[in-house]
Amino acid sequence: MLSCPSCESKHTVKNGRIHNGKQNYRCRDCGRQFVQDPQNKLIDQATKDLIDKLLLERLSLAGIARVTGVSELWLQRYVNAKYAAVSRRVSVKREKKGRLTIQCDELWSFVDHKGNKQWVWLAIDAKTREIVGVHIGNRSEAGATALWQSLPPVYRQCAICYTDFWAAYAAVLPSKRHRAVGKESGLTNQIERLNCTLRQRISRLVRKTLSFSKKVDNHIGAIWYFIHHYNASLPV
Incomplete structure (x- = not known):
């Protein structure tokens, strides 16, 4: 029986599967959900910089995910946050009054x-x-x-x-x-x-x-x- 990573209780049960099909577990004592041998992939800054550039080209999000090797779920969340932070006002150089x-x-x-x-x-x-x-x-x-x-x-x-x-x-x-x-x-x-x-x-x-x-x-x-x-x- 697997131990809970939070409280170390052995009172755990299977609780469906996560997005990649891996078995998910839940601790009946503290409620913590976890997977066995988690392998979370950290996205480095170089990959994020590449994604920022690819968002400026005619690529779908699915295409960007294939090119960079990130999950579509992570990419969608990253894009949501980036677009929400974009200013909705133009920034132009100052022009003197005159013929424009x-x-x-x-x-x-x-x-x-x-x-x-x-x-x-x-x-x-x-x-x-x-x-x-x-x-x-x-x-x-x-x-x-x-x-x-x-x-x-x-x-x-x-x-x-x-x-x-x-x-x-x-x-x-x-x-x-x-x-x-x-x-x-x-x-x-x-x-x-x-x-x-x-x-x-x-x-x-x-x-x-x-x-x-x-x-x-x-x-x-x-x-x-x-x-x-x-x-x-x-x-x-």
């Missing part, structure tokens, strides 16, 4: 099923190519308002805003500084190119994917995680 130009667009996505649409609203500085505004939600005027409010104050005060003809922009953006244009004008080409980059680098945004998010918080966290990396990697 931004391009805005929306990117379709979904969570859990395609009926649960989530739109990624983006604003990019046409000169520096920094992402200066972000909102993830529906495609209503409320979404356009949230995008506008996410912009740093200097952009809300000075920037000329180029968008497509989606009506929500006209309802929210200042009319004197809003320019609705078609793709043929080339005045929204940078934000359109950014949309392609996001779909190429974030597996959750691929149009036909099995790597979709099941939780809105993780969906938003994954996008913000990439956005911070994208801005930090731009040349000074």
